[in-house]
Amino acid sequence: MANIRDVAKKAGVGIATVSRYINSKGYVSKSVGEKIQLAIDELNYTPNGLARAIFTKSSNMIGLIIPSLANPFYPELAIGIENRAKELGYRIILSNTEFLKQSELDIIDSMCRHRVDGIIVANASCVKEYINCGIPVVSLEKQISPDIIHLSSDYYKGGRIVADYVLEKKFKRILHIKGPDNIESAANRFLGFKDRLSKFNISVDIHEGMYGEDVEGIAEKLKAYEFVFVWNDDLAISVLNECYYGGVNIPKDIEIIGYDDIFYSRKTIPTLTTVGQSIAAMGEKAVDLLSEQIQNKAPIEKEYLFDVKLIHRNSTNV
Amino acid sequence: MANIRDVAKKAGVGIATVSRYINSKGYVSKSVGEKIQLAIDELNYTPNGLARAIFTKSSNMIGLIIPSLANPFYPELAIGIENRAKELGYRIILSNTEFLKQSELDIIDSMCRHRVDGIIVANASCVKEYINCGIPVVSLEKQISPDIIHLSSDYYKGGRIVADYVLEKKFKRILHIKGPDNIESAANRFLGFKDRLSKFNISVDIHEGMYGEDVEGIAEKLKAYEFVFVWNDDLAISVLNECYYGGVNIPKDIEIIGYDDIFYSRKTIPTLTTVGQSIAAMGEKAVDLLSEQIQNKAPIEKEYLFDVKLIHRNSTNV
DNA sequence: CTGAAAGCGCTAACAG
DNA sequence: CTGTTAGCGCTTTCAG
Numbered sequence: 215m216a217n218i219r220d221v222a223k224k225a226g227v228g229i230a231t232v233s234r235y236i237n238s239k240g241y242v243s244k245s246v247g248e249k250i251q252l253a254i255d256e257l258n259y260t261p262n263g264l265a266r267a268i269f270t271k272s273s274n275m276i277g278l279i280i281p282s283l284a285n286p287f288y289p290e291l292a293i294g295i296e297n298r299a300k301e302l303g304y305r306i307i308l309s310n311t312e313f314l315k316q317s318e319l320d321i322i323d324s325m326c327r328h329r330v331d332g333i334i335v336a337n338a339s340c341v342k343e344y345i346n347c348g349i350p351v352v353s354l355e356k357q358i359s360p361d362i363i364h365l366s367s368d369y370y371k372g373g374r375i376v377a378d379y380v381l382e383k384k385f386k387r388i389l390h391i392k393g394p395d396n397i398e399s400a401a402n403r404f405l406g407f408k409d410r411l412s413k414f415n416i417s418v419d420i421h422e423g424m425y426g427e428d429v430e431g432i433a434e435k436l437k438a439y440e441f442v443f444v445w446n447d448d449l450a451i452s453v454l455n456e457c458y459y460g461g462v463n464i465p466k467d468i469e470i471i472g473y474d475d476i477f478y479s480r481k482t483i484p485t486l487t488t489v490g491q492s493i494a495a496m497g498e499k500a501v502d503l504l505s506e507q508i509q510n511k512a513p514i515e516k517e518y519l520f521d522v523k524l525i526h527r528n529s530t531n532v
Numbered sequence: 533m534a535n536i537r538d539v540a541k542k543a544g545v546g547i548a549t550v551s552r553y554i555n556s557k558g559y560v561s562k563s564v565g566e567k568i569q570l571a572i573d574e575l576n577y578t579p580n581g582l583a584r585a586i587f588t589k590s591s592n593m594i595g596l597i598i599p600s601l602a603n604p605f606y607p608e609l610a611i612g613i614e615n616r617a618k619e620l621g622y623r624i625i626l627s628n629t630e631f632l633k634q635s636e637l638d639i640i641d642s643m644c645r646h647r648v649d650g651i652i653v654a655n656a657s658c659v660k661e662y663i664n665c666g667i668p669v670v671s672l673e674k675q676i677s678p679d680i681i682h683l684s685s686d687y688y689k690g691g692r693i694v695a696d697y698v699l700e701k702k703f704k705r706i707l708h709i710k711g712p713d714n715i716e717s718a719a720n721r722f723l724g725f726k727d728r729l730s731k732f733n734i735s736v737d738i739h740e741g742m743y744g745e746d747v748e749g750i751a752e753k754l755k756a757y758e759f760v761f762v763w764n765d766d767l768a769i770s771v772l773n774e775c776y777y778g779g780v781n782i783p784k785d786i787e788i789i790g791y792d793d794i795f796y797s798r799k800t801i802p803t804l805t806t807v808g809q810s811i812a813a814m815g816e817k818a819v820d821l822l823s824e825q826i827q828n829k830a831p832i833e834k835e836y837l838f839d840v841k842l843i844h845r846n847s848t849n850v
Numbered sequence: 851c852t853g854a855a856a857g858c859g860c861t862a863a864c865a866g
Numbered sequence: 867c868t869g870t871t872a873g874c875g876c877t878t879t880c881a882g
Contacts, residue, residue: 215666217875228853233877240878241851258664263645264582264591265875269858273582275625275646283614284795289607296601296628300635305642307593308626310614317618324623327581328593346576348533455799477602481773483801535859546869551861558862559867583859587874852882858875865870 216257224253236261267329276304276504277325279335281313285448286476287493288336291354294497295334302505304331315339322347332504337397350507352500355399357517363503365496365518369399372489372522373406376443376471379524381414383469385441391421391432391453393445400445403473403489407443429453433460436468447472447479447488454482454529469530484528491520534575542571554579585647594622594822595643597653599631603766604794605811606654609672612815613652620823622649633657640665650822655715668825670818673717675835681821683814683836687717690807690840691724694761694789697842699732701787703759709739709750709771711763718763721791721807725761747771751778754786765790765797765806772800772847787848802846809838 218236222229227246234240235250242250253259267273276299280288288310296306307330311318322343325333332350335358344351344358357364380388390407393400408418419439424432429452436442436457444450450472457464464470464484472479475490499518506513526532536554540547545564552558553568560568571577585591594617598606606628614624625648629636640661643651650668653676662669662676675682698706708725711718726736737757742750747770754760754775762768768790775782782788782802790797793808817836824831844850 218877219875222853229876230853230855230878231851234852237877243851246852258666260641260644262586262647262875263642264586264647265858266877268580268582268586268860268875269877271858273646283607283611286604286607289601289604292626293601293628296626300627305646306626308610308614308624309618310611323578324581326578328591328623329580329582348576348578451796451799455801455803458801478769478796481769483773483776485773536861537859540869547860548862548870549868552868555861561867564868580859583874584861585874586859586876587861589874854881856877856879858877860874861872863870863872866868 216259217262218259220257221250221253221259224257225249271329272331272508273329274304275307275328275330276501277321277328277330277333278306278308279311279318279321279325279333279338280308281311281337283310285446286478287446287448287474290476290493291336291497294494295501297494298498298501302501304501304505311339313339319343331508334500334504337399339396350504352504352507354496354500357398360516363507363513363516363518365500365503365520366399367491367496367520367522369402369522370406372473373403373408373443374410375522375524376403376489377407377410379471379530380411380416380441380443383441385469386416387419387439387441388416389419389421389436389439389442391424391442391444391449394425403445425449427452429456433457433462436460436462439468441469442471444470444472447474447476447486450486450488450529451478451482454484454486458483464529465531471524471530475525479527482529487527487530488525489522490525491522496520534577535580536577538575539568539571539577542575543567589647590649590826591647592622593625593646593648594819595639595646595648595651596624596626597636597639597643597651597656598626598628599655601628603764604796605764605766605792608794608811609654609815612812613819615812616816616819620819622819622823629657631657637661649826652818652822655717657714668822670822670825672814672818675716678834681825681831681834681836683818683821683838684717685809685814685838685840687720687840688724690791691721691726691761692728693840693842694721694807695725695728697789697848698729698734698759698761701759703787704734705757705759706734707737707739707754707757707760709742709760709762709767712743721763743767745770747774751775751780754778754780757786759787760789762788762790765792765794765804768804768806768847769796769800772802772804776801782847783849789842789848793843797845800847805845805848806843807840808843809840814838 222232235242309321334352336354351362353364355366433456472488475488479486479488540550553560627639652670654672669680671682673684751774790806793806797804797806
């Protein structure tokens with residue numbers, strides 16, 4: 215692969231001139247410019263961004279760390295992030311941790327080595343590694359430290375508005391299918407839900423340990439309830455399916471509300487009532503904030519809570 | 533950020549020794565090693581992978597170009613790719629083209645500049661840019677050139693086995709909801725379907741121009757048919773929903789078959805009969821083949837057709 | 851306007 | 867075993 219020296223030689227000019235020409239920096243006379251372009255074309259030359267990065271100390275790459283690609287929430291987030299990043303001239307390095315801490319550690323290390331300009335992490339489980347890595351970090355869904363910018367949907371409020379709905383409908387037999395304890399965002403949505411209901415002395419049963427695909431038997435259990443709040447849409451969609459085949463009619467027998475407003479929650483049968491905010495918008499904002507940090511225009515505000523609302527669809531009776 | 537020279541100075545050793553220590557290459561005495569490690573820790577030193585890459589001519593990054601993240605097929609593909617890449621020590625740079633050729637052009641250019649070791653592209657629309665970029669490429673879903681390794685599911689056969697099912701059930705009023713013409717893989721699945729049915733003088737109506745979300749009105753149209761083959765699962769899932777709310781019962785009024793076997797096709801109501809193969813396995817194989825090329829163990833075989841099968845679920849009556 | 855030269859952080863001969 | 871040295875490909879003063 216040709217380098218800048220080859221181009222310079224072929225064009226019969228100095229290496230610095232080629233550099234100036236490529237980067238449209240400083241003056242290069244028209245005639246010299248043409249000669250250089252010719253040489254570039256003939257040699258099929260592409261500037262080496264790594265060499266450039268090593269000098270400018272800017273790789274134009276953003277690391278994106280997410281726990282999983284299997285829950286569509288994260289691809290949707292990635293859409294917002296990637297699009298905005300592209301607009302700002304950044305490239306995305308994507309890695310998923312599979313919710314494994316060791317994996318996250320490795321990824322952080324690798325990204326630091328690759329000298330990404332900044333990192334966006336969703337549902338982080340590491341802490342000090344982000345604090346000490348020496349590059350700007352924006353955290354989604356979880357507050358890592360007071361110094362690290364953090365955006366998330368208002369989980370607590372999200373839980374609360376579901377509770378409000380429950381109160382309005384005067385449900386008594388209520389179940390919450392709970393997310394993993396170590397996921398802060400999951401815990402918070404439950405907290406908001408429970409706190410609110412407690413105020414009115416309404417108790418909630420909890421179904422634990424069912425986070426992913428395996429929803430077998432849940433239909434049977436649901437027969438005892440009027441309402442179920444599932445910690446995320448991805449799981450709620452599985453529950454919907456299980457109910458259908460388990461002879462539980464939604465929303466007649468039991469109403470169900472999810473959380474996230476992922477794309478498919480609009481396409482389920484029945485369509486899924488859920489707590490949502492614009493996932494993509496959050497991703498975009500994350501990139502903006504990261505970009506500001508990278509340029510040392512560090513925003514003073516470190517906490518960004520995105521408002522949520524209950525999106526009524528057909529898994530509840532309005 | 534500290535560099536290797538800082539470490540060497542602090543440890544009171546030579547720069548090469550540090551390099552050897554970091555990369556566990558060549559001999560470094562235990563005592564010297566300890567001193568170096570100490571310096572590394574104190575300085576919070578991370579080796580600069582870019583500088584390393586520029587020398588070794590290997591960035592350990594693989595570019596992944598997909599048309600979209602919105603169709604879950606691609607995230608599922610990315611899962612397989614990312615996991616295998618991680619095992620082999622590669623990092624993924626992900627970009628989606630939004631099906632825009634110009635976007636794809638920009639991405640290729642950017643990835644070349646970043647000196648990725650290789651590119652995996654799904655549903656490519658560029659051709660010569662891949663041929664001329666001078667780095668290994670593996671193409672998914674589309675044959676770019678005879679020289680570029682190409683993996684895809686056997687679309688033609690996929691279409692054929694759907695046709696076989698239609699023949700078996702003796703359907704007469706048949707609709708195909710067709711993908712975009714410029715997507716080869718979409719065209720092929722239809723071709724296999726149509727060719728087979730033609731042999732038995734069975735004709736197929738085609739619904740064109742409905743590729744994405746907007747399925748409004750399709751339920752009404754479907755009332756005239758016994759069977760519909762939808763070009764991919766993502767769209768089929770929308771159709772399912774539209775039928776439900778449009779008063780068309782599946783599979784009683786009309787049977788429906790999709791293509792891809794994405795994750796959610798197992799969770800729809802009814803669950804979706806579809807043509808599938810292991811998406812993740814295809815992604816993994818792509819990485820393996822790319823990796824071999826990167827190491828100049830270029831595989832002789834350039835074409836990899838993945839077998840498909842009809843996965844019977846409840847959107848058809850077995 | 852243009853080019854020579856120094857240096858970014860790292861690796862790998864090659865002598866000691 | 868270890869350090870010196872010469873690059874890798876690029877950018878950027880700084881004289882011409």
